[in-house]
Amino acid sequence: MATTTRNKVSPFLDPGPRTKANSLAILQLSRDNLLPVYLQPPTGEHDGYAEGAVVNTRYGSFPHSTMLNVPWGSQIRASKVDTGSRGRKRKRESGVDACREATGAGEKDDGKDNEDSAATAVNGESAPAVKQAVADTSGFIHILPPTPELWTTSLPHRTQVVYTPDYSYILHRIRARPGSVLIEAGAGSGSFTHASVRAVYNGYPTEGQRKGKVYSFEFHEQRYHKMKKELSDHGLDGLVQLTHRDVYSGGFLVDGKSPEADAVFLDLPAPWEALPNLSRRKPQTSLDTGDAAAENEQTEWVSPLNPKKSVYLCTFSPCIEQVTRTVSVMRRLGWVDIDMVEIANRKLHTSRERVGLNLNFDRGVNNSPRDVEEALARLEEIESRFREHAAKPRDGDEDMDSADEGDMQSSAKQSIATHGNPGPSADEGSSGTAPWMEGRLITRGEPEIKTHTSYLVFAVLPMEWSEGDEAAAAAKYPVGKEQKVIGAVDKAARKQERREQLQKQQGNSRKARRKERDEKLGEASG
Amino acid sequence: MQSVIRPNAWVALKLPSGSTKVLQIAPNTTISLGKYGSFPANLIIGRPYHLTFELQDKLPDENFSRLRIVPTSELYAEVFAEETAPECATPATGANDTVISATDGEEFSLVDEKGNVVARSNREIIDDNARQTLTQEEIEELKREGNNAGKDVIAKLLLSHTALDQKTSFSLAKYKLLKTKKYIRRFQVLPIDVANFAQWQLEERDASKIMDMRAEMIGLVGCWGNVHYGGDDVLLEDPKAAVAQGEEACVPVDEGLLRGRWLVVDDTCGLLVAAMAERMGVLYDNEDAETEGKTEEQNKDTEEQTAATPEETHRANVNETQPGKATQEGGDIEMTDVQNAPTKPQAEKKPKQQKPRPSDFAIPYSQTNTITVIHGASQPNLSLLNYWGFDITSPNHPPHPLHNHLLTLTWLQLLKPELDASYSTPPLTASPETLASWKPSRRGNFHRKRRRYARIRHIVDSTRAGNFSGLVCASTMDPISILRHTLPLLAGGAPVAIYSPSVEALAAVADCFSVPRRTAWVSGNVPEIEGLSTEELERWPGNERFPLNPTLLHGVSIQTSRARRWQVLPGRTHPLMTERGGADGYVFTAWRAKPAEGKIAAKGKFKRRKVESEAATPASA
Structure with missing residues (x-):
C-alpha cells in the first residue's frame, strides 16, 4: 500500500522504468490477447499457491513475483507452478521445492530481489516463506505498461466500448489537449475516459489551479461504482471527476459549479435531451426536458461551458435516427460547423504467400504452378512421358502392364529428385533462401472487421458575443488606418508590392532581413 | 488555444465556396476575399473564432464594408423551414385519414394545403442548362451593385429561372445551394490548429508535403505512440x-x-x-x-x-x-x-x-x-x-x-x-x-x-x-533502417508508431518480425548470433536474413482508418458523393520488448511434431 501512495502519478501517464507492486500492468499473451493485472507483492501463500499470487494462462503459469521490478516490455518465462493440488489444501514444505534450481538465469535474481524486498516490506509480521518460482521449459508472455490503447482492448466490458480508431479521431477533432477541460457523459466501460485523461493531462491539480481535467458522468449506479474504484486504482483521482447522474434532467454542473468545459463528448442514447443543458444561456422553455431542471434552480442558470472559448462537441450514436434528431437540436441551439462522419478501420495482416510446384509440403504452401513457365514445364514433362510410352513396342498385355508400372515409378522418382531439392537445402539455412523469406510478401485484412461502430457528430459552439463586447473590440481596434491589402490580391497589385519590397531591401544585408523576420515573429507571438 | 482572434495571428478564413484562405491577420490592413469582397482586418481582430460574418454594403460615407455577425437562426433558416413544413402537413393528412400514395403518377410531389404543386418529380424535367433568363452581363451588373450581401442576386437568379416550378424539392435545394455558394458574401474565421491546418494543407495546398497525412492518421499515430x-x-x-x-x-x-x-x-x-x-x-x-x-x-x-x-x-x-x-x-x-x-x-x-x-x-x-x-x-x-x-x-x-x-x-x-x-x-x-x-x-x-x-x-x-518513451515516425526513408538505429534507444514497453502513405514499406517492416523469423532467431540455430551478448543483440546491425533483431518488437500490427463524411439534412441524409482519394495512409504499431536471455519456446502447440521440430516450435506471441 505504501507504494500506491508514494507514486502518485498514474501508471497510464508515467509508468516509470520498471514494474511496481500494487500497480496495473498489462500482460500480453498473444497479439490480441491482453490481460490486465494488478501486481501483488509476494506475501506468502495466496489462493493455495506457494509462490504467492499467480496468473494462469494457456501459455503457462506466471507468479507475480517473476513479474515484479522488471523493465517494462520484458519477456517473462512461464514458471512451474503446482496448479493441480492446491484445491486439496495440502500443506507443502516450501523449503524443499525452493532448493530446486531454476533453469532461467535471467529472472532468478529478480525473483530473489523481490523476495527480499517483500520480506522487508511486510516487516510487522513474520515474513512468510514464499516459494521461489521455477522456470518452466516453455511458454512466455510480455509485460507492458498500461496505455489507453491496451486498456481499451483488455478492459472488462460493461457497455459498448469506444475503440482506438474512434477515440483517436474524436480527441483530435474536439481539440482535447493538455490543459483542456472535458465533459464526458456516459462513462460506460471507461475506455474513452482513459484516453481523454491522457489527452488533457498537464499535471495533477493543486489547490485553486485549473489543470486539464475530465468531468465524467454515469447514469448507471453499478457501473458508476465499478468505474469509481477503477479510476482510483489507476491513480486518476484528481484528474477525473466521476459523478453519478442522469444528465438529461440533472445537467452538467458539479457541486453547483460550472466545470467550464472546453470540449464535450456525449455517448448517450438520446444526446438531444442533454444538449439543452450545454447551452451558453438558460435554454428556452419550449424544450420540455429543460423544465424540470429550470424549476429546481430558481436562481441563476449557470452554463457548464467555458465562457471564454469556442466549445467543441462530439456525439457518438449508432443509429442514423439518433443523428438526425441530434443534428436538428444542435442547429436550433446555435451549434455551427456540424459535421457527421463514420470511421472505418481495418487491420492488416502480413504473410508470405508461397506458391510453386517445387516447394516443400509445409502448411500454408500452395503446391500449384507458380507461373506459366512452371505449368508449361510440367505439362511438357507429362506429355513427353506419354510419348515415350506410346513409342514403346507392344509385346504383350502382361509386359505392357509391368513396363508401364516401372516407367511410372522411375519418372516419379526422377521428378522428386529434380523438384525436391530446394526443400531440404532451405531447411539447412546455409544455401538458398531461408524459409521465412520464401514467397511473396502480402497483406490481407483480418478475418472479421468492424464495419460500423457509431456515427460521430461534431459541432462547435462559438463564444457568446454581445453588443457591448463588439463595441469594446471596435474601440480597441479602430478601422480606417488600412495601409495595404492582404489575401486575394490580384496579380498586378502583388507584383507592385514585390517590387517595392525588393527596392526597400536592396543594399540591406541578409542579416537585416533575418532580423526583420524575427521581429515579425516576435509580434506574432507577443 | 486563443479564444479571440489576436493581432498577427494566423487564421483560416472559410469561404462560402468551401475553400479556405490561410492568412496572418496583420492589424490595419484590408483583407481581400477575391470575388466575395474585402473588409478591414481590424473588424475581426479581437472577435471570437467560429462566428460567421457577412460583408455588408458599403455605407454612403465609408469606403469599406462593415461586417455583421450572422445569427445561427439565419444560417439554418432553410433547414428549419424544411423541418417545419412536413410536420404541418402530416397532422392534417392524418386527421383526414388520407394516405399519401404514389398512384397519381407524381412520385415525391409536394403539395401544399391549397393543392398547388410545389415541387414535382423529375419526370417532366427538361435537361437543359439554358433555363436561366438572366444573361451573364446582367448577373455581373447585379454583383457590382452588391446588394444585401449577395442575397439579392441569388433571389433574382431563382426568380428568373424559367423551369423553377418544374424542379423537385431536391433539385431546387441543390440549385439554391449552388447559387448561394457562388454569390453569398459570408465567411467564417477558424483558428490555425493542427486539425484545421492539416486539412487545409491536405485538401487545398500540397498534400505531398505532409505525406498525405489525414486527420485519422494524425490521431492514430499520436494515440498509438502514446x-x-x-x-x-x-x-x-x-x-x-x-x-x-x-x-x-x-x-x-x-x-x-x-x-x-x-x-x-x-x-x-x-x-x-x-x-x-x-x-x-x-x-x-x-x-x-x-x-x-x-x-x-x-x-x-x-x-x-x-x-x-x-x-x-x-x-x-x-x-x-x-x-x-x-x-x-x-x-x-x-x-x-x-x-x-x-x-x-x-x-x-x-x-x-x-x-x-x-x-x-x-x-x-x-x-x-x-x-x-x-x-x-x-x-x-x-x-x-x-x-x-x-x-x-x-x-x-x-x-x-x-x-x-x-x-x-x-x-x-x-x-x-x-x-x-x-x-x-x-x-x-x-x-x-x-x-x-x-x-x-x-x-x-x-x-x-x-x-x-x-x-x-x-x-x-x-x-x-x-x-x-516512444518513437513516432512519418518518413520517406526506409522504416527498417530507421528502426535499426532507433530501437536500441527506446525504453522497454515503449510504443512505436510509424505512418506511411502506402502499405508496402510497412509490410516489409512487419515481415521482419514475422513468427517464422522470430522462431528461427530464438531457436538457437542461427550461427551469426551465437555468442553475442544482450547488448550486442540489441544493437544488431542486421543482415539479409535478419534485417532487424526480430525479438525487439512485439505486438506488431498494421492498420488503416478512413472517415466517411455524411450530409445530414431532413429527409436527405446520405454519405457524401465524392471525397478526396489518393493515399489511404497506414500505421504500423508495436511495442519495444526486452527479450529474455537464452533459448525460449512457446507452450507446445504442435506436440505431435515434437520430434522433428522441437527447435522450431512457432512462437505464438
Missing part, C-alpha cells in the same frame, strides 16, 4: 562555466532526470512535430489570461515611451517580452551592444529587466516532455512550424514553448558523433582579459560557438543515452 504531456519541466542547473573553462565544465547528462521524451523522424515538414507538440502542450504560446494582461501592459509602455524613437521603443519592448532571449544564440551582437553601452537611454531606463545572463554552458532544454527530431539533412525541415510562430532557422528567437522542448540532431550526430565537427571540436576558451579586448562582434561569435557546443553536446549525449 504521445502525451511528459511531466513538468526540469531544467539543468547552470554550471556557471567561466569563459576560460572548456568541455570539462559542461553539465553531464543525468539519465535519472530524462523522462517523457519522444523520438521523431519527420518528413512532413513539421506537421508531425506540430501534432505531437500539440499533444504534449508545447505548441501554443502562453495562456490567454497572461497575454491579455501582457499586451495591455505593453501598450501602456509603448504609450509612455512615445518620446523615444520608434526603433528604441521597439527594442525595449522586445527586451521586455523576451526575458529568456539571452539564452539563444546570435542574440549577442545586439545584446552586448546594449550591455556595453550604458550611455544609451534605454539601458538606464530598465535596469531591472536585464536579468543575469546564464553562462554559455547552461542547457536551455527541459529534461522532460521533449521531442527529439532526427533528420537526414544538415538542417531539419520543420518549415510548417512557422504557422505557430516558431522558426527553427531563426537564431534570435522570441520565446516559444517549442524552444525548450524541441531537440534536433542529424543521423551523423547520433550514429557517428566523432565525425561531426560541431560535436567533436572542443569549445573555444579565452581568458576574461583577452575577451574584453575583443571587438563586440568577435566576442559575440565566441559566446555563440560555446553555446552551440554545449547545446549539441547535450542533445547528442542525452539522445544516445536512450530510454525514450
Whole structure:
C-alpha cells in the first residue's frame, strides 16, 4: 500500500522504468490477447499457491513475483507452478521445492530481489516463506505498461466500448489537449475516459489551479461504482471527476459549479435531451426536458461551458435516427460547423504467400504452378512421358502392364529428385533462401472487421458575443488606418508590392532581413 | 488555444465556396476575399473564432464594408423551414385519414394545403442548362451593385429561372445551394490548429508535403505512440562555466532526470512535430489570461515611451517580452551592444529587466516532455512550424514553448558523433582579459560557438543515452533502417508508431518480425548470433536474413482508418458523393520488448511434431 501512495502519478501517464507492486500492468499473451493485472507483492501463500499470487494462462503459469521490478516490455518465462493440488489444501514444505534450481538465469535474481524486498516490506509480521518460482521449459508472455490503447482492448466490458480508431479521431477533432477541460457523459466501460485523461493531462491539480481535467458522468449506479474504484486504482483521482447522474434532467454542473468545459463528448442514447443543458444561456422553455431542471434552480442558470472559448462537441450514436434528431437540436441551439462522419478501420495482416510446384509440403504452401513457365514445364514433362510410352513396342498385355508400372515409378522418382531439392537445402539455412523469406510478401485484412461502430457528430459552439463586447473590440481596434491589402490580391497589385519590397531591401544585408523576420515573429507571438 | 482572434495571428478564413484562405491577420490592413469582397482586418481582430460574418454594403460615407455577425437562426433558416413544413402537413393528412400514395403518377410531389404543386418529380424535367433568363452581363451588373450581401442576386437568379416550378424539392435545394455558394458574401474565421491546418494543407495546398497525412492518421499515430504531456519541466542547473573553462565544465547528462521524451523522424515538414507538440502542450504560446494582461501592459509602455524613437521603443519592448532571449544564440551582437553601452537611454531606463545572463554552458532544454527530431539533412525541415510562430532557422528567437522542448540532431550526430565537427571540436576558451579586448562582434561569435557546443553536446549525449518513451515516425526513408538505429534507444514497453502513405514499406517492416523469423532467431540455430551478448543483440546491425533483431518488437500490427463524411439534412441524409482519394495512409504499431536471455519456446502447440521440430516450435506471441 505504501507504494500506491508514494507514486502518485498514474501508471497510464508515467509508468516509470520498471514494474511496481500494487500497480496495473498489462500482460500480453498473444497479439490480441491482453490481460490486465494488478501486481501483488509476494506475501506468502495466496489462493493455495506457494509462490504467492499467480496468473494462469494457456501459455503457462506466471507468479507475480517473476513479474515484479522488471523493465517494462520484458519477456517473462512461464514458471512451474503446482496448479493441480492446491484445491486439496495440502500443506507443502516450501523449503524443499525452493532448493530446486531454476533453469532461467535471467529472472532468478529478480525473483530473489523481490523476495527480499517483500520480506522487508511486510516487516510487522513474520515474513512468510514464499516459494521461489521455477522456470518452466516453455511458454512466455510480455509485460507492458498500461496505455489507453491496451486498456481499451483488455478492459472488462460493461457497455459498448469506444475503440482506438474512434477515440483517436474524436480527441483530435474536439481539440482535447493538455490543459483542456472535458465533459464526458456516459462513462460506460471507461475506455474513452482513459484516453481523454491522457489527452488533457498537464499535471495533477493543486489547490485553486485549473489543470486539464475530465468531468465524467454515469447514469448507471453499478457501473458508476465499478468505474469509481477503477479510476482510483489507476491513480486518476484528481484528474477525473466521476459523478453519478442522469444528465438529461440533472445537467452538467458539479457541486453547483460550472466545470467550464472546453470540449464535450456525449455517448448517450438520446444526446438531444442533454444538449439543452450545454447551452451558453438558460435554454428556452419550449424544450420540455429543460423544465424540470429550470424549476429546481430558481436562481441563476449557470452554463457548464467555458465562457471564454469556442466549445467543441462530439456525439457518438449508432443509429442514423439518433443523428438526425441530434443534428436538428444542435442547429436550433446555435451549434455551427456540424459535421457527421463514420470511421472505418481495418487491420492488416502480413504473410508470405508461397506458391510453386517445387516447394516443400509445409502448411500454408500452395503446391500449384507458380507461373506459366512452371505449368508449361510440367505439362511438357507429362506429355513427353506419354510419348515415350506410346513409342514403346507392344509385346504383350502382361509386359505392357509391368513396363508401364516401372516407367511410372522411375519418372516419379526422377521428378522428386529434380523438384525436391530446394526443400531440404532451405531447411539447412546455409544455401538458398531461408524459409521465412520464401514467397511473396502480402497483406490481407483480418478475418472479421468492424464495419460500423457509431456515427460521430461534431459541432462547435462559438463564444457568446454581445453588443457591448463588439463595441469594446471596435474601440480597441479602430478601422480606417488600412495601409495595404492582404489575401486575394490580384496579380498586378502583388507584383507592385514585390517590387517595392525588393527596392526597400536592396543594399540591406541578409542579416537585416533575418532580423526583420524575427521581429515579425516576435509580434506574432507577443 | 486563443479564444479571440489576436493581432498577427494566423487564421483560416472559410469561404462560402468551401475553400479556405490561410492568412496572418496583420492589424490595419484590408483583407481581400477575391470575388466575395474585402473588409478591414481590424473588424475581426479581437472577435471570437467560429462566428460567421457577412460583408455588408458599403455605407454612403465609408469606403469599406462593415461586417455583421450572422445569427445561427439565419444560417439554418432553410433547414428549419424544411423541418417545419412536413410536420404541418402530416397532422392534417392524418386527421383526414388520407394516405399519401404514389398512384397519381407524381412520385415525391409536394403539395401544399391549397393543392398547388410545389415541387414535382423529375419526370417532366427538361435537361437543359439554358433555363436561366438572366444573361451573364446582367448577373455581373447585379454583383457590382452588391446588394444585401449577395442575397439579392441569388433571389433574382431563382426568380428568373424559367423551369423553377418544374424542379423537385431536391433539385431546387441543390440549385439554391449552388447559387448561394457562388454569390453569398459570408465567411467564417477558424483558428490555425493542427486539425484545421492539416486539412487545409491536405485538401487545398500540397498534400505531398505532409505525406498525405489525414486527420485519422494524425490521431492514430499520436494515440498509438502514446504521445502525451511528459511531466513538468526540469531544467539543468547552470554550471556557471567561466569563459576560460572548456568541455570539462559542461553539465553531464543525468539519465535519472530524462523522462517523457519522444523520438521523431519527420518528413512532413513539421506537421508531425506540430501534432505531437500539440499533444504534449508545447505548441501554443502562453495562456490567454497572461497575454491579455501582457499586451495591455505593453501598450501602456509603448504609450509612455512615445518620446523615444520608434526603433528604441521597439527594442525595449522586445527586451521586455523576451526575458529568456539571452539564452539563444546570435542574440549577442545586439545584446552586448546594449550591455556595453550604458550611455544609451534605454539601458538606464530598465535596469531591472536585464536579468543575469546564464553562462554559455547552461542547457536551455527541459529534461522532460521533449521531442527529439532526427533528420537526414544538415538542417531539419520543420518549415510548417512557422504557422505557430516558431522558426527553427531563426537564431534570435522570441520565446516559444517549442524552444525548450524541441531537440534536433542529424543521423551523423547520433550514429557517428566523432565525425561531426560541431560535436567533436572542443569549445573555444579565452581568458576574461583577452575577451574584453575583443571587438563586440568577435566576442559575440565566441559566446555563440560555446553555446552551440554545449547545446549539441547535450542533445547528442542525452539522445544516445536512450530510454525514450516512444518513437513516432512519418518518413520517406526506409522504416527498417530507421528502426535499426532507433530501437536500441527506446525504453522497454515503449510504443512505436510509424505512418506511411502506402502499405508496402510497412509490410516489409512487419515481415521482419514475422513468427517464422522470430522462431528461427530464438531457436538457437542461427550461427551469426551465437555468442553475442544482450547488448550486442540489441544493437544488431542486421543482415539479409535478419534485417532487424526480430525479438525487439512485439505486438506488431498494421492498420488503416478512413472517415466517411455524411450530409445530414431532413429527409436527405446520405454519405457524401465524392471525397478526396489518393493515399489511404497506414500505421504500423508495436511495442519495444526486452527479450529474455537464452533459448525460449512457446507452450507446445504442435506436440505431435515434437520430434522433428522441437527447435522450431512457432512462437505464438
